[in-house]
Amino acid sequence: MAATIVNPLREGLRLSRTPEPSTIVIFGGSGDLVQRKLMPALYNLALQRLLPGSFSVVGAARQPLTDDQFREELHRAVGEHSRTKPINEEVWKSFADHVFFIATPDERGYDQLSRRLDQLDTELGTNANRLFYLATPPGAYEPIVKAIGAHGLRGRTGWARIVVEKPFGHDRESARALTELIHQVFREDEVFRIDHYLGKETVQNILVMRFANGIFEPLWNRQYVDHVQITVAETIGVEERAGYYEQAGAMRDIVQNHLLQLLALVAMEPPAAFDDKAVRDEKVKVLRALRAIADGDVARSAVRGQYASGFIEGAAVHGYREEPGIAPASRTETYVALRSFVDNWRWEGTPFYMRTGKRLPKRSTEIAIQFRVAPHQLFSREASEGLDPNALVLRIQPDEGVSLKFGAKVPVQGIRIRSVNMDFDYGASFMVDAPDAYETLILDALRGDATLFTRRDEVDQQWAFVDPIIAAWAASPGPPALYEAGTWGPAEAEALIERDGREWRKA
Secondary structure, eight states: OOOOOOOGGGTTTSOOSOOOSEEEEEETTTSHHIIIIIHHHHHHHHHTTOSOSSEEEEEEESSOOOHHHHHHHHHHHHHHHOSSOSOOHHHHHHHHTTEEEEEOSSHHHHHHHHHHHHHHHHHHOOTTOEEEEEOSOGGGHHHHHHHHHHTTTTOSSSOEEEEEESOOOSSHHHHHHHHHHHHTTSOGGGEEEEOGGGGSHHHHHHHHHHHSOTTTGGGOSTTTEEEEEEEEEOSOOOTTOHHHHHHHHHIIIIIIIIIHHHHHHHHOOOOSSSSHHHHHHHHHHHHHHBOOOOGGGHHHHEEEEEEESEEETTEEEOOGGGSTTOOTTOOOOSEEEEEEEBOSTTTTTOEEEEEEESSOSSOEEEEEEEEOOOSSOOSOTTTTTBOOOOEEEEEEESSOEEEEEEEEEOSSSSOOEEEEEEEEEHHHHHOSOOOOHHHHHHHHHHHTOOTTSBOHHHHHHHHHHHHHHHHHHHHOSSOOEEEETTSSSOHHHHHHHHTTTOOOOOO
16 A cells, blocks of 8 residues: 655644544435545545545445445546546555445435445444535435435434535525525534635645745735735636536636635634634634625626637637537626725725636636835836836646745846746645645545635625625626637726736736
8 A cells, every 4th residue: 555645734734633433425426526526535545544444435326326336437437537546456445345335316215325324333333423425416405414314314423524515505595595404404513515725735825825934924914915816717618517607607606615715815814723713713704804896886896708719729619608508698707807805904905806717828726915016116217127016926726836026136237127936836845746625625524624614604705795796797788798718808807907007917
């Protein structure tokens, strides 16, 4: 079995204890998420010896699969999607011996599931500790949660937790209704709302950069920061998600969760401790302080766009309305740009610019902290012609790392200044393969550490921010602004930031 690989950045950051004996029950066990993400993550945790010795995985779905058929499907999926290749067959066999499947097409299936879980507790010593994972479409959440309660799947003696994938609701009202439904069976401290962005090593490094170093935090405020840009750019189009995306759009799919979580991590105050309550308390304070974009200000502070046909990496691609399953007159946004403010002492008056879009020129997620220019410029305009403002850039993906832009003298006679970058690259610095976000988050859920999961009041405040914007767009007679695939978005997005005398970074 391969040796355990430990990322030094994670030492002391997460709870280090080994999870207790437990069973993961995955509803939607034969689905795409399980094959692409969850089972490869569990296999890699097994490969690193991070799973407890007494452990089992039970897939549940409507399809009538045997244990062996389920294991064969998962073996193929792990071989294709695991970050570590090839499969270590010895580790896989040991892991697969603890993987089972129960068909749940009706109430009798849930009764059978209950009996199998009790049986595994006795045979494998999993102590009735159960983690339920909803890897299903949101429409299936209600019947599954009710079945967990009605059939006593929680167990009688151990702990029970539930992991819920995004989207968590379609708006603020539905999110609150879903929380109330789940609370009929699970307490809030047993609910783990998963946002895979929070499991990324580079997202967690935002906290390390800020709070483990003495040089950044004193500058991390309105006095020194001119503005913040957060970009989540994708080259892909809607792919096979037309049905979901037509209902969600970029605002619900990316802004309501990923972008606002990144903003909260950047803007939050130092927590009193690194635990789930303290960290999430500070994030909620930011979200509550996030200034609402009122109906009358939406046109100036919020831009929606939709990609037209164009070229990505030299290949011609269809426009959004030409994609299979998309309505010819669709008004769904594939691009969003926002100008927002956090109304508190640290950030008052400092704009946060956020943007996300599909069919942009490159795949890139980054946070750029741009600092104010020096208060008194000693050098001539000609000497400073190549000087840009200082910027600290946190690259989340794909080129994970951090860069700091500053001015340096060009080695020529006389004074000539040019901006240069001091760069840190994860791969080159640590020479380790970073864990996948789902590995981190599943392990944390098994340990009971909710720091990297969203709490009900976080979700509520996120919806409170985006709902009025969505409503204003729905009431607007005009369609989204079109932008050519392979460009950085519509002209309206450029105007949004240029009105403030600033410009978007070319991520």
